[in-house]
Amino acid sequence: MNAKNADKIATGVLYAIAGIVILILAALLGYILIQGVPHLSWHFLTAPASAFTAGGGIGIQLFNSLYLLLITMLLSFPIALGAGIYLNEYANPKSKITGMVRMTIEILSSLPSVVVGLFGFLLFVVQFNLGFSILSGAIALTFFNLPLLTRSIEDALATVPDLQREAGSALGLSRWETVGHIILPAALPSIVTGVVLSAGRVFGEAAALIYTAGQSAPALNFGDWNPFNISSPLNIMRPAETLAVHIWKINSEGIMPDAQEVSAGASAVLIIVVLIFNFSARYLSSYLYKRLTSTK
Amino acid sequence: MTEKILTTENVRLYYGDNEALHGINLDYDQYGITALIGPSGSGKSTYLRALNRMHDLQDNVTVNGNFMFKGRDIYAPDTDTVALRKEIGMVFQQPNPFPFSIYDNVAFGLRISGEKNKSVLDEKVETSLKQAAVWDEVKDDLHKSALSLSGGQQQRVSIARALATAPEILLLDEPTAALDPVSSHKVENTLMALRDQYTMIIVTHSMSQASRLSDRTAFFMSGDLIEVDSTKQMFLNPTEQKTQDYISGRFG
Numbered sequence: 001m002n003a004k005n006a007d008k009i010a011t012g013v014l015y016a017i018a019g020i021v022i023l024i025l026a027a028l029l030g031y032i033l034i035q036g037v038p039h040l041s042w043h044f045l046t047a048p049a050s051a052f053t054a055g056g057g058i059g060i061q062l063f064n065s066l067y068l069l070l071i072t073m074l075l076s077f078p079i080a081l082g083a084g085i086y087l088n089e090y091a092n093p094k095s096k097i098t099g100m101v102r103m104t105i106e107i108l109s110s111l112p113s114v115v116v117g118l119f120g121f122l123l124f125v126v127q128f129n130l131g132f133s134i135l136s137g138a139i140a141l142t143f144f145n146l147p148l149l150t151r152s153i154e155d156a157l158a159t160v161p162d163l164q165r166e167a168g169s170a171l172g173l174s175r176w177e178t179v180g181h182i183i184l185p186a187a188l189p190s191i192v193t194g195v196v197l198s199a200g201r202v203f204g205e206a207a208a209l210i211y212t213a214g215q216s217a218p219a220l221n222f223g224d225w226n227p228f229n230i231s232s233p234l235n236i237m238r239p240a241e242t243l244a245v246h247i248w249k250i251n252s253e254g255i256m257p258d259a260q261e262v263s264a265g266a267s268a269v270l271i272i273v274v275l276i277f278n279f280s281a282r283y284l285s286s287y288l289y290k291r292l293t294s295t296k
Numbered sequence: 297m298t299e300k301i302l303t304t305e306n307v308r309l310y311y312g313d314n315e316a317l318h319g320i321n322l323d324y325d326q327y328g329i330t331a332l333i334g335p336s337g338s339g340k341s342t343y344l345r346a347l348n349r350m351h352d353l354q355d356n357v358t359v360n361g362n363f364m365f366k367g368r369d370i371y372a373p374d375t376d377t378v379a380l381r382k383e384i385g386m387v388f389q390q391p392n393p394f395p396f397s398i399y400d401n402v403a404f405g406l407r408i409s410g411e412k413n414k415s416v417l418d419e420k421v422e423t424s425l426k427q428a429a430v431w432d433e434v435k436d437d438l439h440k441s442a443l444s445l446s447g448g449q450q451q452r453v454s455i456a457r458a459l460a461t462a463p464e465i466l467l468l469d470e471p472t473a474a475l476d477p478v479s480s481h482k483v484e485n486t487l488m489a490l491r492d493q494y495t496m497i498i499v500t501h502s503m504s505q506a507s508r509l510s511d512r513t514a515f516f517m518s519g520d521l522i523e524v525d526s527t528k529q530m531f532l533n534p535t536e537q538k539t540q541d542y543i544s545g546r547f548g
């Protein structure tokens with residue numbers, strides 16, 4: 001067999017593999033969307049769930065998911081940003097501390113999310129007495145999210161060429177100023193991509209939440225924005241079943257007559273939101289890049 | 297004899313334990329262009345970067361010697377490196393505009409040092425771009441990304457950026473090495489036009505560039521300064537055999 005034929009065969013095989021991957025993804029998405037989209041309605045998206053009768057919605061779970069995502073990001077982004085900047089801009093790659101930080105992050109990222117959830121349960125829910133709450137859930141999700149987010153921020157910073165750092169100091173900037181005024185702005189489009197993609201991952205996470213944010217979704221009063229009231233949507237000490245947990249729960253113990261439909265609809269919503277995150281990550285990043293490189 | 301703006305005495309520089317410069321003595325009059333030539337690895341960049349303390353950014357580099365800029369010790373413990381690098385600007389081999397607009401690039405140094413007045417910024421940006429001979433090519437679209445320019449334009453914008461903070465000395469490390477002949481020519485013209493207002497030290501591998509541009513040429517080899525003289529003298533009648541060999545292209 002000559003090189004040309006070998007090349008042809010290799011190309012063909014690679015195309016086939018790529019095709020299969022796309023096919024699997026398309027089938028999966030298609031199945032979930034075809035099953036679920038017919039059940040979507042404004043009512044379904046906004047009404048509270050009902051445990052025993054048909055016609056319940058996912059309004060509270062959807063809100064819980066988004067709110068929990070927000071709190072998680074508020075907790076994890078500053079830490080991940082700091083860690084990413086430290087690792088890429090300050091840390092001496094040969095030092096023991098850097099090595100340890102990296103190893104910690106790697107181990108953390110390889111922990112199964114169930115374990116993270118259980119840890120969150122034992123430590124925050126029980127030990128620190130935070131109960132099943134948005135806060136406990138957000139902390140668990142922060143553990144879950146931190147390693148990947150840190151890694152993606154670090155990678156974003158690493159793509160900024162060293163020439164830029166030299167140019168900054170040649171203009172008389174301290175290292176910190178170089179990071180703040182040049183490196184971070186330059187890396188912003190990819191940092192945002194990383195954040196939005198990780199948001200998609202966090203949004204769909206269930207296992208880490210079952211024992212931390214809890215499996216119940218008490219009724220919320222959307223007229224009450226005092227975060228200290230128990231029925232306020234903003235209260236972070238209330239239990240908050242999320243969309244992903246809800247899907248898991250309906251499928252394991254749902255007794256409403258339309259459990260099938262609710263589950264399919266909720267799954268479709270989940271997938272759609274995650275897809276929105278993915279697409280907006282791309283869009284945002286190119287938009288920011290344009291904004292950054294020109295001032296109008 | 298005129299006052300020297302910059303003197304360097306007995307410069308020894310170590311990368312770890314490895315001595316890369318073995319005692320360089322060189323000083324500079326105000327204004328004019330000094331070219332540093334020599335084979336690859338001879339220590340030209342190393343020497344140049346010692347002048348505005350760029351080595352500070354790296355661990356493991358030890359700089360010894362006496363550096364005086366306008367009577368002040370560059371390596372004195374209380375030297376403000378930020379202020380120093382504003383007075384001794386630098387242009388690199390690779391054009392390296394920041395990923396911002398042309399305007400923001402040139403205004404960058406001024407903004408960092410606290411200049412907010414729009415009309416001052418506008419004026420400085422315009423003069424710097426004119427000095428760098430790139431104004432006519434970019435004036436209609438100052439707000440587009442500097443990255444969208446050609447390499448030659450980017451390099452001239454980088455020069456403008458360095459000029460905007462009004463340095464007294466400009467260090468240039470092979471500023472035209474990455475450019476096509478037309479762009480190099482424009483950058484050379486830029487430097488020619490600046491020679492009466494700035495003290496410039498330029499590293500170059502091009503003998504013809506050194507002879508066209510510089511008033512004075514210094515020849516480096518293996519971490520030593522072999523010879524320094526007026527450019528004319530160096531190219532027509534060098535004292536050292538090594539210089540003669542290098543200039544006539546016998547090695548390096």
Ligand SMILES: Nc1ncnc2c1ncn2[C@@H]1O[C@H](COP(=O)(O)OP(=O)(O)OP(=O)(O)O)[C@@H](O)[C@H]1O
Nearest residue numbers: 311316334335336337338339340341342343354501
């Ligand atoms: N960061 C560094 N760490 C260790 N050694 C270095 C470093 N930079 C340069 N050197 C060494 O110092 C010597 C001088 O290098 P330098 O870059 O100053 O040469 P140069 O004259 O600028 O060469 P070129 O013309 O190729 O740019 C070389 O032997 C080089 O290997």
Ligand SMILES: [Mg+2]
Nearest residue numbers: 340341342469
């Ligand atoms: Mg060099």
